[in-house]
Amino acid sequence: IKGAGGRFFLSSLPLCLLPPPADIISTVEFNHTGELLATGDKGGRVVIFQREPESKGEPFSQGEYNVYSTFQSHEPEFDYLKSLEIEEKINKIRWLPQQNAAHFLLSTNDKTIKLWKVGERDKRPEGYNLKDEGGRIKDMSTVTSLQVPVLMPMDLMVEVSPRRVFANAHTYHVNSISVNSDYETYMSADDLRINLWHLDITDRSFNIVDIKPANMEDLTEVITAAEFHPHHCNLFVYSSSKGTLRLCDMREAALCDKHSKLFEEPEDPSARSFFSEIISSVSDVKFSHSGRYLLTRDYLTAKVWDLNMESKPLETYQVHDYLRSKLCSLYENDCIFDKFECAWNGSDSVIMTGAYNNFFRMFDRNTKRDVTLEASRESSKPRAVLKPRRVCAAGGKRRKDDISVDSLDFTKKILHTAWHPTENIIAIAATNNLYIFQDKLNSEMH
Numbered sequence: 001i002k003g004a005g006g007r008f009f010l011s012s013l014p015l016c017l018l019p020p021p022a023d024i025i026s027t028v029e030f031n032h033t034g035e036l037l038a039t040g041d042k043g044g045r046v047v048i049f050q051r052e053p054e055s056k057g058e059p060f061s062q063g064e065y066n067v068y069s070t071f072q073s074h075e076p077e078f079d080y081l082k083s084l085e086i087e088e089k090i091n092k093i094r095w096l097p098q099q100n101a102a103h104f105l106l107s108t109n110d111k112t113i114k115l116w117k118v119g120e121r122d123k124r125p126e127g128y129n130l131k132d133e134g135g136r137i138k139d140m141s142t143v144t145s146l147q148v149p150v151l152m153p154m155d156l157m158v159e160v161s162p163r164r165v166f167a168n169a170h171t172y173h174v175n176s177i178s179v180n181s182d183y184e185t186y187m188s189a190d191d192l193r194i195n196l197w198h199l200d201i202t203d204r205s206f207n208i209v210d211i212k213p214a215n216m217e218d219l220t221e222v223i224t225a226a227e228f229h230p231h232h233c234n235l236f237v238y239s240s241s242k243g244t245l246r247l248c249d250m251r252e253a254a255l256c257d258k259h260s261k262l263f264e265e266p267e268d269p270s271a272r273s274f275f276s277e278i279i280s281s282v283s284d285v286k287f288s289h290s291g292r293y294l295l296t297r298d299y300l301t302a303k304v305w306d307l308n309m310e311s312k313p314l315e316t317y318q319v320h321d322y323l324r325s326k327l328c329s330l331y332e333n334d335c336i337f338d339k340f341e342c343a344w345n346g347s348d349s350v351i352m353t354g355a356y357n358n359f360f361r362m363f364d365r366n367t368k369r370d371v372t373l374e375a376s377r378e379s380s381k382p383r384a385v386l387k388p389r390r391v392c393a394a395g396g397k398r399r400k401d402d403i404s405v406d407s408l409d410f411t412k413k414i415l416h417t418a419w420h421p422t423e424n425i426i427a428i429a430a431t432n433n434l435y436i437f438q439d440k441l442n443s444e445m446h
Contacts, residue, residue, distance in 0.1 A: 025429035027416055031095040031103065034420040037065055037427055038105060039434055040090025044074035046107055048118065049434075065436055069118060069158040074109040086111050092177045094186070096199075104163070106186065110173040113188055115164035115199065123151040169195050169205045176226045182233040189226035192219075194238060196250075208256050209238065209248065224339075225284050231291045235260075243280035243298060245305065263294070263310050265303075275327045275336065283339035288348040289421075295351055297342040300324065302353050302363065317363045317370065320355050322393040322405045335410050343419040343426075354414025357403070358430045359389060375414060375428040375435040386437065 022043030029038050037049040050068035077086040089109055096104040102119040127149040132138055172190035179186045187196050187208065194209035209226075213219055221242040229235035234250045246259035267276065279299035286295045293314070294305040300321060303313035319340075323330065330336040335356075342353040354360045355372070363370045372389045392402040416429040424439035 023432040025416060025432060025434060026089050027091065027093050028418040028427045028429045028434070029093045029095060029105075030418050030420055030427065031105075032097050032421060034422060034425065036068065036095070036103060037418070037436075038093045038095070039427075039429065040073065040093050040107060041432075042087070042089040044072055044076070044088030044090060044109065046071055046073045046090060046093065046105075046116075049436075069160055071116070071160040073107045073114060073116070074112065077111075079111075091174055094177050094179050096179055097183055099183075106177055106179065108174050108177050108188065111167065111170055113166040113174070113177060113197075114162055115166070117159075117161050117163050119159050119161075120156060121159055122154060122156045124154045125149050126152045164199065164202050166197055166202050166205070169197075175224060176238075178227045178236070180228045180233050181231055185233075187226060187228065187236065189223050189238060191222040194223065194226055194236075194256075206254070208250065208254070210255065210257060224282050227285055227287055229291055230287050230289060237285055237287070237294060239282035239285040239296060241281040242277065243282055245282065245285060245294060245296065247307065261307070261310050263305050263313075265312050273327075275331060278331070278336055279327070284341040286342055286344060288344050289346065290348055293348065295342050295344060297340050297353050299336060299338075299340075302342055302351055302361075304351070304365065315365065317351070317361075319353055319361050320391070322391055323356075325393070326405065330410070333410065335413075338413060338415060340414075341416055343417050345419050345424065346422045352417055352419060352426065354417055354428070356410050356413050357391075357408045358412040358414060359391075360414045360417060360428055373437075375430045375433075375437075376412075377433070 022041065024042045025039050026042055027040040030036070031038070035051045039047050047070045048068045049065035052064045052066060073090055074088040076088045078084070079086055087110055090107055091110065092108050094106045096106070102117050105116050105118065107114055107116065126133070127147050129143060129146055130138055170188065170190045170193070172192055174188050174190050176189040177186060185196055185198050187194055192210065192212040193207055195205040196208045197205045209223070211221070211223065221240045224239045224241055226236060226238035235247065236250070237245055237247050239245050243264065245263035247261040247263070248256035249260045250256060252258070252260065282296045282298055284297045287293070288295065292307060294307065296303045296305065300319060300323065302317045302319055304315040306314045327336060340354050342351060344351055349366055350362055350364050352360060352362050357374070358376045359372050359374055361370060361372055372391065373386045374389050390399070390402050391408065392398045392404050398404065412431065414428055414430055418427045420426065426437050428435040428437065
């Protein structure tokens with residue numbers, strides 16, 4: 001962002017995956033270095049993109065991401081005991097920090113989490129004593145001498161293999177996975193429970209949160225998202241459909257049903273309506289890179305919370321306040337239940353989240369400036385600077401190029417976004433297209 005101008009440009013063409021509806025992107029995630037970007041879709045596929053090395057002749061080529069590997073992570077299943085189909089859709093992807101030449105990532109659908117190894121091979125062994133070049137066993141009578149097998153160069157091949165399958169631990173749909181800062185454990189959350197796993201143990205997990213009431217008729221809220229603290233392995237946060245955040249400390253008890261801190265904004269009684277509880281439900285929660293703040297997203301706003309202040313958010317940003325007058329129609333077409341994600345930039349100074357009409361919003365926490373940008377084929381030409389967009393509320397004065405709230409396309413929505421961990425490169429999933437934008441001027445936020 002340069003001022004409020006939002007000077008980002010498209011660094012590569014929109015990347016289409018497969019024919020709809022299986023190709024609709026359901027999650028986007030950079031790895032810890034930002035060199036790899038993974039997307040998951042409704043067809044159970046994971047596509048990994050790799051950043052191209054910098055080219056002297058093309059100064060912006062280093063921002064381009066090309067397909068590195070594609071693999072089928074999950075297949076559709078059927079639960080015969082409950083007579084339920086289990087979708088293959090990838091709900092979340094989380095990368096593990098790189099420890100050696102290979103990369104590891106976790107992917108999950110509604111029920112099963114898998115650990116995948118992504119590695120490269122550019123050499124092959126040759127000169128076996130007991131096998132011929134085709135891999136067939138030789139006739140022993142023809143072996144008259146011994147030779148030492150050697151490694152010969154070959155075309156680079158990316159190999160993806162499943163290393164662990166973590167199954168049968170969730171009764172309800174998994175909505176979150178988060179890798180702990182100890183790099184040995186991770187947690188998975190569904191609507192009513194959060195489980196703690198060890199990455200090497202697949203046959204058991206520990207239940208650390210359980211909000212299921214004895215009588216399901218007494219159920220008043222569900223878990224919507226959960227994440228570990230980036231630096232303290234004993235802390236994690238989870239959000240609820242009531243708009244609350246609970247910070248838990250695993251040192252206090254094995255079962256963290258009693259939270260350490262409760263973050264909740266008092267409701268204004270005068271503003272209460274039929275839709276109040278629906279639009280206050282938190283759809284995403286993210287720790288800042290520093291670990292000091294929490295970023296949450298509900299239907300209409302994005303909020304920044306200070307871990308040291310539970311009574312109210314430190315900052316509240318209106319994402320699309322012009323939709324307040326449209327809540328009735330959004331309820332009728334189920335859009336009011338859309339779950340938008342949010343993201344921090346590398347320095348925690350700017351936040352990003354999606355909206356409708358393929359718009360996404362950025363808020364600069366220091367200057368308090370914001371910008372609305374659009375990710376679409378019509379407005380996003382490679383190397384072109386994105387123009388800020390403005391939505392005009394119903395009955396308001398319209399300027400040139402303003403878009404009326406009545407003409408917004410609610411079928412085009414930016415639910416999933418990701419920000420490069422250190423640079424100003426962002427990934428935007430718009431239905432079945434992946435857009436990658438980068439700062440045209442430099443890598444520092446202004």
